Amino acid sequence: MSAVGLLRCPVCEGTLLAEDARLQCERGHSFDIARQGYVALLAGRSPMVGDTVAMVDARVRFLAAGHYDPIAAAVADLIARLGGHQRRILDIGAGTGFYLSRVLDQLPDAVGIGLDVSKPAARRLARAHERAAAVVADAWQGLPVRDDSMSAVLTVFAPRNAPEIRRVLAPGGAFLVVTPTTRHLRELIGPLGMIGVDEQKDRRLDESLSGDFERVEQVPVEFTMTLHRDEVATLVGMGPSAHHVTPERRAELIELLPEPMSVTASVQLTHYRAAD
Template structure:
């Protein structure tokens, strides 16, 4: 709920703290900047000149909710939930999920941190309509990951970043000293059985090096672990996993259907990710 996380938020225009209007329909700062709360429960803290056309579409978000809801990536959520108490401490107050999507992973981590509140940040209002309802102790805010985040300095005990953009300077600013960032990124083996046959976007072999270059100047690496597991996906699940990711922007639906028809049903697929911890 927004009223539970407003103490961690900051006005995107002036950086001052925000309060909730008496009727609960807006967030306001002391200088008079005001931001409406959508009826679905999320607030937009985008500056007026921000571009909002790059977020996940309604179709992508629906595909993500279907795929994650079916439990295909449950081992990833479990790995994050297991790492969270060690990274943030069992008494953590604030967990921020940067690029939260539907709030699926944030909800799993909040279950592991019973005293914490969660903030789902994403640029897609379609995703945040779901994230606002993902957990009783979570609130959802529209923002741009590449701009200053609408959070107070040192607000977060833990930041999550799962298959999402990473803004090193801003993550460092919003983490408290000693706080932890948990990053989940795909390895080159992730969905490899589908990449070639379906013409999907592959994972850069230098992704780990790029991750270190992006975050290394701002945070200290605290170790990583690989999590790989098999999945058996029917064609409907294959369509959703393609439709929820970056390949959705680059794949022709007719060509995809033709190529998918040549696959076995179900098709064995490997999920493979690296979970890396960084500390401030």
């Protein structure tokens, strides 16, 4: 099945069919496929903006340099271990499509949907992988995806809407979440005035999913990156702290860092399944 068959109308929840350069439901709700190859499936205006062009560009550069490859490898390995029935993968807050692409490379028969509220991200997503569709949607307003349709849902450093994720997962489906630990980028948090991860995050994640999901396993992924100052600037620029620190101040603080420096990457990859 192509990815279009997995989507649904965000207005009436009906089936969508591809017609010329748009997707349309039986009731005539119609969504243009943008020239850049993504489709916006929004019922109305979303208050969420998502990542900017500059943040997406920074993310592309940082990920292309391979710094987060161990995280992508851990996600792809875990999906591969789940077995051969992984056919339909949804990545929520997919960003540039980096993780979704790695997963699809591992699964030659699978199709993917990369969903993001940011149009700059969706433009990248549309080019990320030949078997991935790019969708602009606000995960908090509901997922424009059919019930019980996905074999795995992925969120990497991205928002999670548990009831909606549960709705779209097929029976036996896997929900994989990557979240930073308190040690993630710890060498940069203080010196650059970045926002750290609070210690309760792991417990809060389980709580926010409880009722809908239970933990199956958790894989810690921790490694050291050697980063030059320009790479630190790129890393900072792709994160949410780009909204809080002026570029001038950030550049001044980065100039005070050792060159190059060791920076810890530390995340948890957690596999959840639907609770009974």
